[in-house]
Every structure is written in structure tokens, then in C-alpha cells.
Amino acid sequence: MSISHAPPGSSEPDISDIPDGALVKATAATPSPPDLEPLLPASSRRTRIPRWLRRTTGPVLLLILWQLLSATGVLTADVLASPGRITQVAGDLIADGSLSSAMATSLTRVAAGLALGTLVGTGLALVSGLFRIGEDLVDAPVQMLRTVPFVGLIPLFIIWFGIGEAPKVAIITLGVTFPLYLNVYAGIRGVDSQLIEAGESLGLSRWGLVRHVVLPGALPGALTGLRYSLGIAWLALVFAEQVNADSGIGFLMVQARDFLRTDVIVVCLIVYAFLGLLADFIVRSLERLLLQWRPTFTGR
């Protein structure tokens, strides 16, 4: 700064050689410097403990508490078996092959129901999403049917399909169909009309529009639907297998209930949870693969 200041106490400010604009600045008292605080880079503020360790601490503590309660006899085996016991039973069930065969049966049911439901759900959504007439014919009945709790249909399905695999697959199919239908339909109808117009201006045919614009645009919605559907598929499986079954994880659980084997029940629950996680992982991977064009917010 080349501007010279008049002394603060001076009665006659020396402004003769200062241009007009600097006048205000020159007469104002020198501001005291503000307190500065260092802004640390985010990395230096993080604790030393790695995230995965912090994330696992909670569950591990819970397990320890559970084991303690079981060991001290507060939690008796007929209420809930101890984690140690459960691990042991899980080992036994795996060793004699009963768990893997039950898992195979259950997985087959889910896969069949999911495949059928995906076919029906997306098929209907395509019909009502792509065609005005399809919407008029399909949408209203589907919206009506979807309000019926599908689990309530189990008795009817048993009458229709007997007690074999058919009613179980049917209940899963039904559960899967509606969330897929709703999301694919919404996805198709939610495609940006500006993009459709751009496609038209580029000379795309009707089928070209569907293939290059509408279907890829509906994909995020469809995958959301698939994720919902998977969750519901497991739920439907649990219901279907507990009503009457002679194989599968649900059957294992029903059998265990009759013998008050809480350890086996917990093992089965863990298997359900594990399969659910696996399914979620598959859909996430699918999303990462198919929606890589979408820049997503990954959280801070």
C-alpha cells in the first residue's frame, strides 16, 4: 500500500496528495487483524481406527453380550441358544448335508418365482408402458390386484395348485410381479420427453426409440423394482415354506420348532439373512454394471 495515513489523533488530516476514492479508506481506523483458525484437511481429523473395525465393533459387542447372557444362564437354551452352540449346530448341519440341500431347494423356489415374476411383471409393464391401449387394459386390473396382500392368497393357491412346489413358486411370483410392474411402468413413463423428441429428430423408428431411448431410460427404475422384488421374494419364501413343506429352509425351521431347537431356528434365520444379502449384492453389482453412465452421489 502506498497510501499514507494521517495519524489517528491528528486534527488536520493530510489528504492533499491522496486521490478522492481513497479518502474513506485513509480516514478509517486501521482494522485489527481477525483471529485466524487453521482449517485442517479432512484426512487429518479422522481417527486412527479403520472404518471396518469401527463398523464391526457393535455387532461383536452384541455377540459377546449374548454369549455372556447364555453362559450365565439368564438366557436359557429353549428361549435362545448361545452363539457358540449355534455355530456348532451350523457346522453339524453343513457337515451332514441337510443345510445345503435345504438351501438348494429354497434357492430353486426363489429363482423360479423370481424368473416367472420378472417375466410377468416386466411383460405387463412393457405392454402398459409402451402402448396407450395396453395401459387402458392392463393398468387398472393390476393396480386393483396389487392391493390384495399376496400372503392372503396362500389358502387359495393350495386349493388350486395342491401342496407341491407350484403354490410356493406361485406365491413368490405374485409377490415379485407387482413391485417390478410398478417400477418398470413408472420408469418407462418417466423417460424424459425431451430425449424422446431428440430421438425422433434423429430419425429413430418407433422400435429404435424403444430400444435406444425408452428402455435404457427405464432401467434405473427397473433395477429399483428388482431390488424390492428380491426382498419380497425372500419374504414370500418364508411364508410359503412354513405353511406346508417337506423340504427347504422353512421346513427345517418348522421341524426345529416342533423339537424346541432354537439353535437350528437361528441357523436358518442366519441363512435367510445371508441369502438376502447375497441377492442384494448381486443387484448392486448389476446396477454398477448397467448404470455406469449415471454419476451417483456416493455419500461423504
Add this chain to the structure above:
Amino acid sequence: MATDVHRPVSPEAVPASETSQATPSTQATQAVHVAGLTRAFDGRAVIDRLDLDVRPGEFVALLGRSGCGKSTLLRILAGLDRDIEGTVLVPRRKAVAFQAPRLMPWKKVWRNVLLGLPGKPGRAVAEQALKEVGLDHRTDAWPKTLSGGEAQRASLARALVREPDLLLLDEPFGALDALTRIKAQRLVGELWQRRGCAVLLVTHDVEEAVLLADRVLVMDDGVIAHEQRIDLDRPRDITDPRFAELRAGLLERLGVDTAAEAA
């Protein structure tokens, strides 16, 4: 034959053959021929018996207040709006660049460029077009990772790869920042001179119109209310007094008081 070059954008009610029979052969010398065009929305005529001719290779800018129907006219010429009455003849090969780039986010840039092209053109075709707009380094990028200017250039490449006889530009620089806009305007000028296609630029920026166009049209009340030839030499200099004069004249036509601006 005239119908080989010019495909009428026919009103939906009239079969295409009828209108094409009515095509006088003299109109084949035009890149765009519009006569008595009317487009009404709910009984209100936005375009009211409009006539317009654009010569092949001519750069025409269309100005007008917002809501005057200039974008509607462009959409009609692009064949996106067929609820029309009157005669509209446009080249078969035409391309549009919209205000928003409207790239398919799920297709990589080069696939976007080739989208809708007949046959199975190879990637090299797209690369050539992207090189022309200076975007060859982003060939494999996802559209959402492009900056505004880059996306608009990709959209231009997509239009140019069709080798259009008529290029329709709907405020293509409207969403760009000032610096990027100057670059994009320059690019469009260069591309037009190289390609020699007719261009119809819809804009609300008078300066842009005077900078680029051979002829500036002002649309008002559903018709072309004013026409101004721009005979300045290219490249044009916005500090040229004649430039300022043309600009002021057009602004006045648009109802902007330039005296107040000068004060």
C-alpha cells in the same frame, strides 16, 4: 424431382402424396419453403399464415420475443410438430441441435453421435465428426461427465454427422456461459462455412444473430414481421459501427428502447 430433395412436412390429415403433387418445381431452388403455415394451440394461432423461404447454404437467424412462436416454427421444420395447416417443404436430410444438448446419458459420446444413422456406421465416422467440433478427446466419455460446452459440441457433432442440407439450431448457446458461448458461436460459423448447409438459428440474442446470419428475421404475431439483410464482411467485428447500427435497429424492432441503454 422435387420430392426427392424436399419432403413435405404434411399435416396429419392430408396424405403426403397430395401435398407433394402440389409442389411447384421452382421451389426446388429453396432449402426451406413455407407458405401459409398456421399452427394453433387450443384455437389460438401461434403461427398465423406464415411464409418463409431459405436459400440453400443461407444462414438465417430468427429473432423474436419469448412466446412469439419461433421455437414452434423450428419444431415444425424439424418435423416434430405435425398439427399444422399450410405448405411446408424441408430437405429430407435435416438435423436439429436443441438448447439442452439432449444426449442420451446411457450412451457414450460416440454412440450418441451415431444414434439414428441408417446402416451400421463405424466408430470412425463419429470420431471424424467429433474431431470437427474439437471433441475427439472425449469420444469415450459418458455424456453426464461432459461440461456444458462440451455437451453442446457433442450435440452439434451429432447433427453434423447426418450431413444435413438444413441445420436447425434452437437457441443452442442459451445455456452456455459467456466465454463458452463466444467459442461455440465461432465454431458454428466455421462449420457452416465449411459445410455450406442452410442454417436456421432460433435465438433471442440480437448480437449473436447479427454476428452469424446472412439474414435476420424478426417474428411477431405469428408471422415474419421484419427482415434484415446483414451484408457485413466475415469475420464480423462487433465493435464495427455498422454492426452496432444493425443491432440497435433490430433491438428497436423487438421493442427494446436502445436510447435508454445508451444513456
